[in-house]
Amino acid sequence: MAISVDTFFLNPDAQGTLQAQIQEMIAEGILSGRFRVGEKLPSSRKLAAHLGISRITVTLAYTELLANDYLTSRGRSGYFVSDNAPVPPSYTPQQKSGDAMDWGKVLARSFTGGDTPRKPQDWREYRYPFIYGQADASLFDHANWRLCALRALGQKDFAALANDYFDQDDPLLIEYIARHTLPRRGITARPEEILITLGAQNALWITCQLLLNRRRRAAVEDPAYYTLRDQVVQTRCQVDCIPVDEGGLPPEQISEDTDVIFCTPSHQSPTTFTMPMERRKQLLRRASEIDAVIVEDDYEFEMSFLGAPSPSLKSLDSEGRVIYAGSFSKSLFPGLRLGYLVGSEPFIRQARALRASVLRHPPGHVQRTVAYFLSLGHYDAQIRRTAKVLHDRRAVIEDAIRKHGLTIAGVGNFGGSSLWMRAPDGVDATTVAERLKEKSVIIEPGAPFFGAEHRQQNYYRLGYSSIPATRIEAGLALIAKALKQG
Structure with a gap:
């Protein structure tokens, strides 16, 4: 991948020679992770024309960076970020200082601070994902x-x-x-x-x-x-x-x-x-x-x-x-x-x-x-296929719930892909959910669903659209054990 010439610009207030400024600009890009190993730099001619400076100045800066192992040259192909360059594992933009705005006063309305929880993006890495509303790739x-x-x-x-x-x-x-x-x-x-x-x-x-x-x-x-x-x-x-x-x-x-x-x-x-x-x-x-x-x-x-x-x-x-x-x-x-x-x-x-x-x-x-x-007709066929699989999983999860003494608080009359569960009084489902993640289990705490005046902590939701039937019983056994521990 080539680094766009448009990402380079000279700071009019910078100190030092133009050659030093170019060297610092490229080294900073590599050290911050913006420029990655193997990426191609603009040609000296193109960069010089873009910055409005002499081509020899750019060439000398490239040569110095080559000597310091920040860059490598590949014959007539040009200059690339060296494999040995000190590149961090991921790019984190530098935090700019000097933000003088008081955003608490500037913002006319706030849309944060609500009850919407963040679902784990890596839920597929969990062995027992009783997560609601996610797709099962095997059914699509x-x-x-x-x-x-x-x-x-x-x-x-x-x-x-x-x-x-x-x-x-x-x-x-x-x-x-x-x-x-x-x-x-x-x-x-x-x-x-x-x-x-x-x-x-x-x-x-x-x-x-x-x-x-x-x-x-x-x-x-x-x-x-x-x-x-x-x-x-x-x-x-x-x-x-x-x-x-x-x-x-x-x-x-x-x-x-x-x-x-x-x-x-x-x-x-x-x-x-x-x-x-x-x-x-x-x-x-x-x-x-x-x-x-x-x-x-x-x-x-x-x-x-x-x-x-x-x-x-x-x-x-x-x-x-x-x-x-x-x-x-x-x-x-x-x-x-x-x-x-x-x-x-x-x-x-x-x-x-x-x-x-x-x-x-x-x-x-x-x-x-x-x-x-x-x-x-592909949609109807998928709905029929998904409904059959969910029907089978529903039978498995209800049997496992009875086996492990868990309590269903709500169940759909015609189907669906989740069950509304109630933990024993005094149990905080949010705390239990955090502990269960260590066991590779995901459940959804129920507290955010309630308004502040009616908030109840001992409810949780079990989705079964994304967990294979063969793992349901073992996952519920871990949930039952965690709920008994409180």
Whole structure:
């Protein structure tokens, strides 16, 4: 790899000769790790022209660095960073001094300090990763995904790849969602009522920005998806964290001055409870009584290996007050970051404008690749394959839970990829989770899912989408032992 000549510049306030400055510049780049072993330096002619100095000055600097073993010469190929140069293992940019800004005063808003935890990026290195929301590479249809991506790169689809859609989306993807995905949830929608987003999280953020402000009140499930709660709080609205029961969000607990109701009725996050049909109707009636909007996050409805999921709230909505958020990121792979919003046309029009002002639209090539993967039947085949594997893992994990005396606090009626667990009273699941990492076990502590006023420390979530069935029982044995130690 060649080092770009644009990375070199002379400091007008520097001391010493030009030759010394060039030597110091290159040596600093090597010592800091910016320039790595084997990388080629610009030719003396090119560097001299770039810096506006004599070529002989650059040549003399290179020659001195060559003598000191910082550089090596390869015949007519030029100068390269020497194998013997004192290069650190990784590049860490030098910390600049002199930042006089008081960023606490300068920043108008803060987006840190919420409850969103950091999941370990090296989770694949753990032997027992009971981690939620990550993809199992052994279940993904790499071959057909690659073919769809190559097809989307073809001449025929160049416009979809290269065009700026501004506030629009790939018509093929929109058509598939309207004609195939949404009807499975009982939803009928026109293209003007559908917006592609960067995953469900982006869909929820857009919704929060459009519906909430200081004068509005939001009702949020408790426990709930912690990032959603952070997003709601960031709008500075009034927030009610309403404890859920085995039927999900209790409609009678929603106050009369609530403007927006956030819920996950098909697969409550994180308890996995499914809201019964009668309560869904009660929730819609309550929203109508107080003239509130419902935001329905319908994630994981595809993982219905135990039974068909209940109809979505959106499908039961006769007043246009339900905004529906879906995602392909959970059912395909989380790095895809592709979801969609469905709502009344006036709402989607504003959501489209907001998205365009922030990121224009999700990449056209990604949208077209997903459109092909869906329309050619590969998506349905993968869902069936994944559901079968999850069904088998679910049977194994439930048997192992009974064997080791662990307690399930929440379980989905139709499937899913996780279980909501309760540790004995007095046990801090966060502390236990840290200790379990030493045993190559990952569990997700439940405390961040709860609002501050209802925080409980003895809950945790077990995901089983990324751990082979053969390792589940041994992993649960380690968890049981750690919980007994407290």
